[in-house]
Amino acid sequence: MADKTLVCKDCGxxxxxxxxxxAFYKEKGFDNEPQRCAECRKARKQKNNNNRGFRR
Structure with missing residues (x-):
C-alpha cells in the first residue's frame, strides 16, 4: 500500500x-475510504456532540 491523496467532500x-x-481501516474491516479530512471530521463530530442535548 502507498499513501493516497483524497479530496474532502465537505471543504474540497x-x-x-x-x-x-x-492498514488500520483494513484491520477494523472498514470497506470505504474516509471522505472527510481530519479537520472536517473533528468539526462534524463536535457539531453532532453539541446537538445531543440532555433530556430530563
Whole structure:
C-alpha cells in the first residue's frame, strides 16, 4: 500500500490517507475510504456532540 491523496467532500481540500491509516481501516474491516479530512471530521463530530442535548 502507498499513501493516497483524497479530496474532502465537505471543504474540497486534499488530504493524505496514509499507509498506516489504510492498514488500520483494513484491520477494523472498514470497506470505504474516509471522505472527510481530519479537520472536517473533528468539526462534524463536535457539531453532532453539541446537538445531543440532555433530556430530563
Amino acid at each position: 481540500n486534499e488530504f493524505v490517507f496514509t499507509e498506516g491509516e489504510q
